[in-house]
Amino acid sequence: MCQAKFMDPAGGSIAAQFVGAHPDVLTAGHSTTESFARGEGYEWVCAACYEEFADEFRWESDEPTASESAAPGGKP
Numbered sequence: 763m764c765q766a767k768f769m770d771p772a773g774g775s776i777a778a779q780f781v782g783a784h785p786d787v788l789t790a791g792h793s794t795t796e797s798f799a800r801g802e803g804y805e806w807v808c809a810a811c812y813e814e815f816a817d818e819f820r821w822e823s824d825e826p827t828a829s830e831s832a833a834p835g836g837k838p
């Protein structure tokens with residue numbers, strides 16, 4: 763699916779160095795969460811792929827929506 767490579771530059775100086783030396787390595791993207799059958803972070807896609815496939819695979823972003831933030835505390 764997504765051919766982008768990801769690495770967290772906060773993972774140590776070696777990781778930070780690697781990201782600096784490889785501009786094609788992304789440090790942000792969309793990953794699966796613990797609700798995914800194979801676990802959190804099993805699959806990663808870049809933002810462009812997320813946009814392209816979100817509808818097809820019915821992906822949902824964790825980013826809070828306006829309606830969620832309008833109901834703090836999770837009360838109905």
Ligand SMILES: [Zn+2]
Binds near residue numbers: 763764765807808811
């Ligand atoms: Zn991608």
